[in-house]
Amino acid sequence: MARIYAGGINGNRSLERGIEILRAFRPGVDTLGNGEIAERTGLPRSTVSRLTRTLVNSGMLDEVRNQRSYRLSASVISIGHAMRTGSPVLNAIGPMMRAESARRRLNVGLAAADRTMMVYLESIRYSPRAALRNVVAGQQVPMELTSLGRAYLAGIAETERERLLKKFERRSNSANKALLADVRRSISSVQRNGYCAVSWQPAVLAVATPIVLDGLPVYALNMSLQNVERSEALASEMGAYLSAFAAKCKEVLAGG
Amino acid sequence: MARIYAGGINGNRSLERGIEILRAFRPGVDTLGNGEIAERTGLPRSTVSRLTRTLVNSGMLDEVRNQRSYRLSASVISIGHAMRTGSPVLNAIGPMMRAESARRRLNVGLAAADRTMMVYLESIRYSPRAALRNVVAGQQVPMELTSLGRAYLAGIAETERERLLKKFERRSNSANKALLADVRRSISSVQRNGYCAVSWQPAVLAVATPIVLDGLPVYALNMSLQNVERSEALASEMGAYLSAFAAKCKEVLAGG
DNA sequence: CTCGCATTTCCACTAAGTGGAAATATGGGG
DNA sequence: CCCCATATTTCCACTTAGTGGAAATGCGAG
Numbered sequence: 001m002a003r004i005y006a007g008g009i010n011g012n013r014s015l016e017r018g019i020e021i022l023r024a025f026r027p028g029v030d031t032l033g034n035g036e037i038a039e040r041t042g043l044p045r046s047t048v049s050r051l052t053r054t055l056v057n058s059g060m061l062d063e064v065r066n067q068r069s070y071r072l073s074a075s076v077i078s079i080g081h082a083m084r085t086g087s088p089v090l091n092a093i094g095p096m097m098r099a100e101s102a103r104r105r106l107n108v109g110l111a112a113a114d115r116t117m118m119v120y121l122e123s124i125r126y127s128p129r130a131a132l133r134n135v136v137a138g139q140q141v142p143m144e145l146t147s148l149g150r151a152y153l154a155g156i157a158e159t160e161r162e163r164l165l166k167k168f169e170r171r172s173n174s175a176n177k178a179l180l181a182d183v184r185r186s187i188s189s190v191q192r193n194g195y196c197a198v199s200w201q202p203a204v205l206a207v208a209t210p211i212v213l214d215g216l217p218v219y220a221l222n223m224s225l226q227n228v229e230r231s232e233a234l235a236s237e238m239g240a241y242l243s244a245f246a247a248k249c250k251e252v253l254a255g256g
Numbered sequence: 257m258a259r260i261y262a263g264g265i266n267g268n269r270s271l272e273r274g275i276e277i278l279r280a281f282r283p284g285v286d287t288l289g290n291g292e293i294a295e296r297t298g299l300p301r302s303t304v305s306r307l308t309r310t311l312v313n314s315g316m317l318d319e320v321r322n323q324r325s326y327r328l329s330a331s332v333i334s335i336g337h338a339m340r341t342g343s344p345v346l347n348a349i350g351p352m353m354r355a356e357s358a359r360r361r362l363n364v365g366l367a368a369a370d371r372t373m374m375v376y377l378e379s380i381r382y383s384p385r386a387a388l389r390n391v392v393a394g395q396q397v398p399m400e401l402t403s404l405g406r407a408y409l410a411g412i413a414e415t416e417r418e419r420l421l422k423k424f425e426r427r428s429n430s431a432n433k434a435l436l437a438d439v440r441r442s443i444s445s446v447q448r449n450g451y452c453a454v455s456w457q458p459a460v461l462a463v464a465t466p467i468v469l470d471g472l473p474v475y476a477l478n479m480s481l482q483n484v485e486r487s488e489a490l491a492s493e494m495g496a497y498l499s500a501f502a503a504k505c506k507e508v509l510a511g512g
Numbered sequence: 513c514t515c516g517c518a519t520t521t522c523c524a525c526t527a528a529g530t531g532g533a534a535a536t537a538t539g540g541g542g
Numbered sequence: 543c544c545c546c547a548t549a550t551t552t553c554c555a556c557t558t559a560g561t562g563g564a565a566a567t568g569c570g571a572g
Contacts, residue, residue: 080336081394138337
């Protein structure tokens with residue numbers, strides 16, 4: 001009998017579902033009720049009710065006094081903090097990124113992939129008024145639209161890259177042909193020049209490059225500038241800065 | 257028959273265990289193998305093996321190429337980011353905290369409880385060289401030893417407080433009598449003066465006060481100064497600053 | 513190449529989890 | 543003030559999905 005054993009190839013269903021519930025809390029969402037969670041995740045309402053209770057017991061969710069909804073608890077940021085302090089890459093190059101941001105007077109970021117988004121491990125926003133300099137972690141940006149995401153795509157194995165590109169194709173609108181072609185152009189740019197340049201948001205120019213190391217996920221490093229016109233000259237200059245900085249980072253990472 | 261139904265009062269076992277596995281990654285830990293996870297959590301090794309696989313499939317863990325260990329993935333910080341951006345308290349008073357830190361030239365922090373630790377939603381470290389000002393989120397400090405934790409204890413319901421105090425009693429060493437008395441003294445201080453002052457780390461003086469709001473977990477707000485001698489006069493001055501600031505925060509939070 | 517340790521797979525067993533239906537809370541409106 | 547509409551939780555018969563000890567496998571050191 002071709003019975004498939006529960007704990008075998010397939011993961012643990014309840015755990016998978018519980019994680020999906022945590023993921024249903026997207027940035028900007030404060031509280032979610034069980035009904036809304038059921039809707040977002042497609043899970044039966046009674047199942048959601050049981051799993052949210054478990055997540056409250058485990059300290060991942062707080063229930064609001066009205067009993068009718070939940071929010072992510074502070075535990076999730078302590079796990080996030082553990083991730084950041086454990087990351088050998090962030091530990092090694094985080095300080096270098098700060099110095100580089102000050103030196104070149106531009107934003108410097110390090111990101112990794114989370115499904116079809118890129119998530120910043122650290123994003124250093126340069127500001128002329130240094131006192132306002134801002135460091136953000138955990139923010140997500142779309143993989144297919146950003147220099148970070150495209151550099152990441154250039155850095156991973158081809159099979160994985162094609163799998164992701166198919167996803168973007170499926171979900172994007174009528175502009176998908178043009179978009180997909182643009183993504184492939186950026187990937188080629190990384191392969192040829194070591195980096196790609198993208199203006200995802202108006203008046204912001206960003207360049208990014210992948211960081212591929214043995215035994216670690218693929219990261220992407222970027223530099224960006226606000227309030228500028230896109231120009232080839234500027235992109236080349238930023239690309240040169242980025243390439244030099246990435247080389248220095250890789251050296252440190254290989255040594256440590 | 258007094259059968260207890262699985263999904264009833266008790267939580268979902270697999271989900272609980274999966275969360276415990278994520279929690280096994282403490283700050284500073286880079287990678288953990290299944291064996292080490294099994295040891296830390298007390299779970300059977302085969303169970304750990306299956307659950308870590310599920311967590312990899314769900315994107316919460318990355319497995320290192322050697323296949324022999326795992327690390328927290330970038331997803332955990334994106335969930336952490338969702339928590340922070342969703343938090344109405346942090347959204348409302350975060351900017352005020354930054355301003356207050358600059359104005360009073362001291363560190364300002366906001367924290368919530370995570371089991372027996374306090375975890376910073378935001379910790380603004382004041383530095384005379386403003387360019388180095390540092391904002392940290394997710395860092396944990398022990399509840400019983402810090403002003404933050406004691407202010408929190410003063411802010412929660414008595415039954416919950418006593419439950420936590422018993423835990424500290426059980427796990428602390430020979431100094432526990434003195435420690436517990438000191439904790440109770442801090443709690444009284446909060447009840448009498450609105451804040452407590454503690455020097456947990458040498459040459460650091462911190463004052464903290466609870467923030468109790470309907471439908472929200474209890475938070476604690478603190479201010480601290482490095483490189484100072486502990487003195488009653490300084491503690492009173494900081495306590496006055498903190499009380500005034502906390503009052504302003506509560507006003508804003510009640511209005512929003 | 514072989515040995516020893518760590519991890520993963522196998523599989524008989526059954527408790528643990530499932531989801532539809534019924535019961536129960538909640539808060540707005542008549 | 544009470545009732546109704548809505549959302550959530552509990553109940554429970556059913557059985558699948560998860561369990562953990564044991565065997566097999568994979569890896570790295572010598």
